[in-house]
Amino acid sequence: MALIVSISQQKPAVGAALAAEFLKISGSAVNWSFGADNSLSANKDAVFTSSASIGRFLARSFPASNLQGETILEKTEVDHWINFAYGQLSCASDFATAIEYLDYVLKPATYLVGNALTLADFAVWEVLQGSSQWQRALQKSAPQNVDRYYKFLCTQAPFSSVLPNLPQVEVKDTKKGDAPVK
Amino acid sequence: AAASPTVGAAATSASSDQSPLQNGKLHDLVISADPSSAPLSLLVLLKQLSTQCQVLTSTFVHSSATDTPEKLRAFLHNGPQTGARSTYQLAVTVVWKKIANGPRMMVSPTRQTYVEGEANIARYLSRLLQPAYDSSDAITATQIDELLDLSQQQILGGNNKERSAALRTLNARLGKAQWLVGASLSVADVVVWSAVQGARLGGDAPANVKKWLKACGENELFQEAVKFLPPS
Numbered sequence: 217m218a219l220i221v222s223i224s225q226q227k228p229a230v231g232a233a234l235a236a237e238f239l240k241i242s243g244s245a246v247n248w249s250f251g252a253d254n255s256l257s258a259n260k261d262a263v264f265t266s267s268a269s270i271g272r273f274l275a276r277s278f279p280a281s282n283l284q285g286e287t288i289l290e291k292t293e294v295d296h297w298i299n300f301a302y303g304q305l306s307c308a309s310d311f312a313t314a315i316e317y318l319d320y321v322l323k324p325a326t327y328l329v330g331n332a333l334t335l336a337d338f339a340v341w342e343v344l345q346g347s348s349q350w351q352r353a354l355q356k357s358a359p360q361n362v363d364r365y366y367k368f369l370c371t372q373a374p375f376s377s378v379l380p381n382l383p384q385v386e387v388k389d390t391k392k393g394d395a396p397v398k
Numbered sequence: 399a400a401a402s403p404t405v406g407a408a409a410t411s412a413s414s415d416q417s418p419l420q421n422g423k424l425h426d427l428v429i430s431a432d433p434s435s436a437p438l439s440l441l442v443l444l445k446q447l448s449t450q451c452q453v454l455t456s457t458f459v460h461s462s463a464t465d466t467p468e469k470l471r472a473f474l475h476n477g478p479q480t481g482a483r484s485t486y487q488l489a490v491t492v493v494w495k496k497i498a499n500g501p502r503m504m505v506s507p508t509r510q511t512y513v514e515g516e517a518n519i520a521r522y523l524s525r526l527l528q529p530a531y532d533s534s535d536a537i538t539a540t541q542i543d544e545l546l547d548l549s550q551q552q553i554l555g556g557n558n559k560e561r562s563a564a565l566r567t568l569n570a571r572l573g574k575a576q577w578l579v580g581a582s583l584s585v586a587d588v589v590v591w592s593a594v595q596g597a598r599l600g601g602d603a604p605a606n607v608k609k610w611l612k613a614c615g616e617n618e619l620f621q622e623a624v625k626f627l628p629p630s
Binding site: 258259262264266268269272273276277279284287288289291292293295296298299300302303304321 | 417418499505506511512513514515517518521522525526529531532533536537539540541543544547550551555
C-alpha cells in the first residue's frame with residue numbers, strides 16, 4: 217500500500233513534498249498531492265504534520281533511498297541540518313550568521329551531507345526558497361557558495377518539479393518609508 | 399529478576415546498520431559544552447552505553463571557561479582506568495568552553511563538521527546504543543524526534559510563551575501515559591528531562607510533568623545526572 221502525503225496549498229511543507237517527490241520518481245510506493253493541510257497518517261494513532269517529521273518518516277520507510285544519510289554519523293548530521301534549517305535559518309535575526317556558516321560549509325561540498333541528496337538539503341532549500349531575505353539576496357549579491365548550491369538544486373529533480381507549484385515568495389524591501397509596491 | 403532498564407526500543411533487531419563500536423578500535427567523541435548549560439542527558443546515555451561497551455571518559459576545561467565550577471570539572475569521571483586504551487571501545491571527552499549555541503560534538507575531525515545541540519548528540523548516542531534505531535520502528539523513532547525537536551527549539555531555544563506551550567504539550571501526553579513515547583523510558587524522556595531541568599522549569603511545571611520529572615529522577619540510569627542538577 218502506498219504512503220499518501222497531503223501538502224498544504226497555502227503553507228506547504230516543502231521539504232516533505234520534496235522527499236515524497238524524490239521517492240515517487242525513484243519508484244517507491246509514495247503518492248503526494250496538494251490538499252487542505254500537511255499530513256501523513258502512519259497509522260490511525262500516528263499522524264505527522266511537520267516537514268521534518270513527514271520527511272523523517274518517509275526516509276525511514278524507504279531506507280534504501282538513503283535520504284537520512286548512510287552511516288550513523290551522516291544520519292546525525294542530517295538531524296543537525298534539519299534543526300539548523302527550522303531553527304537559526306528560519307529566524308530573521310539569526311539569518312545573516314546562519315547564511316555565513318552555510319556558505320563556509322558548502323565551500324568544498326555539493327550536498328550538505330555525504331555525496332548525495334538527503335533530508336538536510338530538502339530542509340535547507342525549503343527555508344531558503346521561502347525566505348524573502350534570501351530571495352532579496354539572490355537579486356543583489358548572495359554569498360557565492362550558497363548561491364551556487366541553491367541554484368544547482370533548483371535545476372535538479374525533485375526540486376525542479378516541485379518549484380513551479382509553490383506559492384510566490386514576496387520579496388519585501390525592508391527599508392522603512394517605502395510604500396508597498398502594487 | 400527485573401530486566402535491566404534500557405533506553406530505546408527492544409533488543410537490537412537484525413539489521414545491516416553497522417555500529418562503529420568494535421573491539422580493538424577506539425571510537426572517539428569530543429563534546430564541547432558551555433558550563434552554564436551542562437548536557438545532563440549525556441550522563442544518562444553514557445550510563446546506558448557503559449553496560450554495552452567499555453567507555454573511557456575525561457573532562458577538560460578550555461582557557462575560555464576558567465570559571466567552570468569545581469563540580470563540573472569532574473563531570474565525566476572514571477574510576478581508576480585499568481588496561482590500555484585498546485581495551486576500550488568508546489572514548490568520550492567533555493571540554494568546558496564558552497560557546498553560543500549549545501553543546502557541539504566532533505566525531506571525525508578530518509571531516510571538519512560538527513553536530514550541534516544536546517538533542518542531536520543524544521541521537522548519535524542512541525544510534526551507537528542501537529544501530530537499528532532508525533530502521534526498527536519508523537513510527538516510534540519519528541515520534542521521539544518530534545519530542546527531541548521540541549526540547550531543542552521550544553524549551554532550550556524558545557521564549558517564555560513557547561516554553562509554556564511546550565510544557566502544556568508534555569502535560570497532555572503525560573496525562574495519558576507514564577513516559578513520553580511508548581510504554582517505556584526512551585531517549586525522548588532523557589533529553590526532555592534534561593532540557594526542562596536545564597531551563598529550570600521544574601518548579602512551576604504542571605502536575606503530570608512534575609510527576610514524570612520525579613519518576614525520571616528516581617530511575618537508576620539518572621543517578622549520576624541528578625547530582626549535577628542546577629539549584630532550584
